[in-house]
Amino acid sequence: MNLALKEKLATYQKRVERGIEQLLPTASTRPERLHAAMRYSMEAGGKRIRPVLMIAASELFPSQADPLAAAVAIECLHTYTLIHDDLPSIDDSDLRRGRPSCHMQFDQATAVLAGDSLLTYAFQLLAGNYAQQPSLATGLIHDLATASSSERLIGGQMEDIDNEGKPIDAETLRYIHENKTGALLTAALTMGLRFCAPTIEQLQQIEAVGYHLGLTFQIVDDILDATSNAEELGKPVGNDSASDKSTYVALHGIDGAHREAKKHTAAALKNAEALGGNNAFLLDLIADLEHRIN
C-alpha cells in the first residue's frame, strides 16, 4: 500500500473508531457484562473494511446525510457474525484478532447475547439516526437486512458448515462466498451510495462492484489462510484445511486462486470507473484489497 493511501485509510478508520466509541452504549450500561462484551468485540480493532467502503461510496456524489451511524451499524452487523461464528457449536475459534474470542473472554451465554445485541443495535442505529429521512432509513435497513438474511450471509455460513469435510464443487464454493462474504461487502457499497440519492442504474452498477470485490476478498482470505502465519493474521491459520473446509486454494491451487483474485479485481475496478463521480479513493481501496496481507 502506498503511503498516501495508507494515511487516507487511517483517517477513515479513525473516524469509524470514534463513531463506535460515541454511538455504542458505554460498557457501564446495565447490564454491564453484556455491554462490556459488545464493546470488547467491537473495539478489537480489525480493518473496518465495510464501514470504510460505505463512507467511500457515500462520497462518490454529494451526500444528503452523515453516513457514520450507518458505517457503525454495518460494523455491528459484521462483528455479531464473528462472535457467533466463533462459538464452540459453530467454528469453535478461541482466538479472534489476536485476542481471546468473545465466548473465551466472557462465556458462551454472554457471547450469544452480545451477538444478538449487536445485530439488533445495527437496525436501532439506522432507524434512530435517519428518522428524519425515512426513505433513506428504510432503504438502508432493507439493504442491510437482505444482505445479512438466511438467503444471503447466514445462508452462506450454513452451507459452509454443512459442507465441512465433504468434497465440494465450484458452484457450492461460489454460493458460500457470494453470500457469506460478498453480500455484506456489497451492502456496504449500496448503503453508502444511498446517501447520494442514486438512480436504480447506479445502485445496480455499485452492486456489480460489490459482487466482484466480495469474491476477491474471499479468495485472498483463502490464500492468506494457506500461506500466512498466525502472528501476521491474528487468528489460527490452516484452520480451513484442518477441518477440510472448502477454499479457493483447495479447488484452484495458489496460482489459480491468485488469477481468480486478479480477474475479479479488474472487473470491480471497471464497474467503479464506469460509475464515475469522486471515485479515486474507492478505486485505490479496491486495487489494494487484492494485495492485503492480513
Next chain:
Amino acid sequence: MNLALKEKLATYQKRVERGIEQLLPTASTRPERLHAAMRYSMEAGGKRIRPVLMIAASELFPSQADPLAAAVAIECLHTYTLIHDDLPSIDDSDLRRGRPSCHMQFDQATAVLAGDSLLTYAFQLLAGNYAQQPSLATGLIHDLATASSSERLIGGQMEDIDNEGKPIDAETLRYIHENKTGALLTAALTMGLRFCAPTIEQLQQIEAVGYHLGLTFQIVDDILDATSNAEELGKPVGNDSASDKSTYVALHGIDGAHREAKKHTAAALKNAEALGGNNAFLLDLIADLEHRIN
C-alpha cells in the same frame, strides 16, 4: 374465556398463522436445513399473543396499512428469543411448546443461525413491506429494535442469567420482567397503534397499557410455572425454582402474586379505556390474560 372471545381470538390467530405461512421463506429455500429450522420453530403454534395484540391495537382507529407483515415480524422476533434461550449455554431446555426445542430437533449450530435469521427477517419484513410508507416503516423498526435491544429484552435475559441461584430483590426482579417480557409486549401495542398515525400522547398511553400488561403476563407465567403440570404447559415446569430462578411467586407467594397480577390488569384496562377508539377486543384480551392457563 367466554365463547365469543374464544372465537374472535381464533380468527385473529388464524390470520397470523396464514401470514407466517405466506411471508416466511419456504422450507425448501436454499439452504434447506436453515429454512426448515426457521419454519419448525415458527410453526410450533403458541398463542400468538404479540401479533394478536398488535393487530388489535392497529384496529383502535382507522389504519393506514395492513399490519399483518408487522405482526409476523414481531412473532419472528419473539421466536428467535425462544430458540436462543433454549440453547444449552443459556436455559438448556429440551422441550418447547410440547416438541423438541430447535437445537434438539436440528443441532446447536442450526439453532443459533435460525435464531439469527428470524431476528434479521423481522427487520427485512418491516423494511420490505412498508417501503411505500417509509415514516411508518421507520417508526415500526425503531420500536421493535429498541424493545429487543441490549438495554431492554436482551438486557432482561442477561440479568436473569446473571442472577440465577442468587437471592434477588424486588427491584432486580422488576428490571428483569419489565425488560425480558414487558418490552416486546409493549412494542406489540405501540407498533399496532402506529398504523393509525397516532399522536405522541396516544403512543404514551398505549405504552402504559403495555407496561402493566407485561408485568401481569410475567407474574401469571411465574404462577403457572409453580402450579401447572408439564402437559398443560407444553414445557417442563418447576424449571424456575429448580435452578433457583427469581420469580414473583418466590418473592411474594402465590396469593401475593395473584394480587399483583390483578392490580396490573386493572391499571392496563384503565389506560386502554382512556385511549378510547374501537377498544372492545383489546379490553377483552387484557382481562383474559390474567386468567390464562398456559
